[in-house]
Amino acid sequence: MGKKQVQLIDSLSFYEKAINGQADENSFRYEIMQPMEKMWQYLNAPLLPKTPGGYDVVMASEMMGMWTPRKSVDLIADQISELKATKIFEEYQAVIDTGIARFENIGYEIPLKEFVLNILLADPENKIVMASEGYSGFGGIPGYMILIVFPNDYNRTRLKSALAHEFNHNIRFTYAPFNHGDVSVEEYLVIEGLAEVFAESLFGIEQRGPWVQDYDEEELAYSIEVIKDGRKGRGFEEVAAYMYGDEVAREQGYAPVGLSRNAGYTIGYHIVKEYLKNSGATIEEATLSPSEIIISGSHVFD
Template sequence: MGKVRINLINSLDFYDKCLLGNACENSFRYELMKPMKTMWDYLNVPLQASEPNGYDVVMASEMLGIWTPRKSIQQVKDNLPKLIESGVFEEYQGVISKGIDEFEKIGYSIPLEEINVNILLGDEDSQQIQVNKGYSGFGGIPGYIILMVVPNDFNKKRLKSALAHEFNHNVRFTFEPFNHGDVTVEEYLVLEGLAECFAEEMYGKEFIGPWIEDFDEEEMEYSTEVIKEGRKIKGFGEVSAYMFGDEVAKKQGYNPVGLSANTGYTIGYHLIKQYLANSKKSIAQATLTSTEEIIRVSKFFG
């Protein structure tokens, strides 16, 4: 496999058109999202619904917390300058290249011809964005990374780390594909723990994401025990209750299991930390290790 191309979708041009009043929902679909069509096809999301107000890429984007032309243009006026000031449009390529280098060091040539990066404004009204202190991402389909941001003082310093997190998902899924219907709690714990430990390795613990909570010893023990009991449970809906906690589970229609916010991300992070300590492997090597072996060697659940 040759060198991986890193492509940036020209979101800035789209937002400039929005500010001039020259962009609409179709511009969003065919200028901003059509370059990601392979990703959306994989997720069974059409660029344009067959019926008015049907499920399509605009609706799916809103569900993810992405600003669309259906929302107030004032959000673009307020947030675009701050997103540009963050430097992420100059730094994204260095982040992905640095990540690729980490895997080349261990002899893994990432089996992708290109990685497409789409840096987007988040929607201020999105609950998902609010919960995550103004930013989130999606790297679940190899070759595609979305970063969505409502820029603020907290997240502007963490955007490189967030890109590194999503890049790790891209690589992980080239090794161990993700199946929403069959995913287990264990697999999801490992997936998110790997991504955040990779981002931490690249950019430092001070830029860790807000999805890693600072549990005290009692809550850590309790949460670990609850997840240990449910770690073989399958299915994205059921697993989500363990990853996101009771509050999100209730709002999204999942059955709560007695956990606080972001518990799965926090436990996954500590699980991977323990695996790295026990195995003496690098985080890049760990990313290319089966979930089963990571759970066994970590001895996290005893």
């Protein structure tokens, strides 16, 4: 099997230029985002807006919670050294190599030659990212991964786990491609549950992300019932309310459904854990299994 390449985009040099007044919107577009242009094409975000002030990679990046040069550099100036200190720039290769090996060991030939990774500073004024302990990621397009981080005491040790989570998305979507406009609540539960259980299998439960909540039995049972009723809903607007909970749903303009923050991530995690326990499958095997098999085999909605 041919060795997979990992291209790390040099975001640190870009940030150093930014604090010295030598980076602008176009630097962001072409130095930081152009290496991921194919990803952005899938997401219908052009490098340059088609009309002045129109939708482009800069606007899309801001919506995802990244800092861009359209905002004051003072927001991130102190965070560049903090980002370096997390060690993720030295450790990313081992995380991805380990993930690749785990899937190759079960005989899966990953249909990608290269992974492109971007590790970026978050915008501290983005409420959604900051509410997730200052970090998030994106791995929805196979071959491309983004970590978005505003370093703090909580997340600085969890970036390897977050990268493993996004790596699992990359692999899952080589098996079952992601359709943003037609994904079901049920499918999204499985997608996120697989990713977090995979990360946990590599780095332990203590490195689990904040998107999996420690519900008591009553809230767990209540959340399962609400999601059970809505699990066949399709399309990201429908999915978002169930996955993120009412607070984020309102923030993003979606209709709340009566759930706590990150309820869908939490129930998805429990679905995958129950499926693995009941089936004896490994997390790698589950990642390459149909969502309906995982849902039915978990018995969470029985």
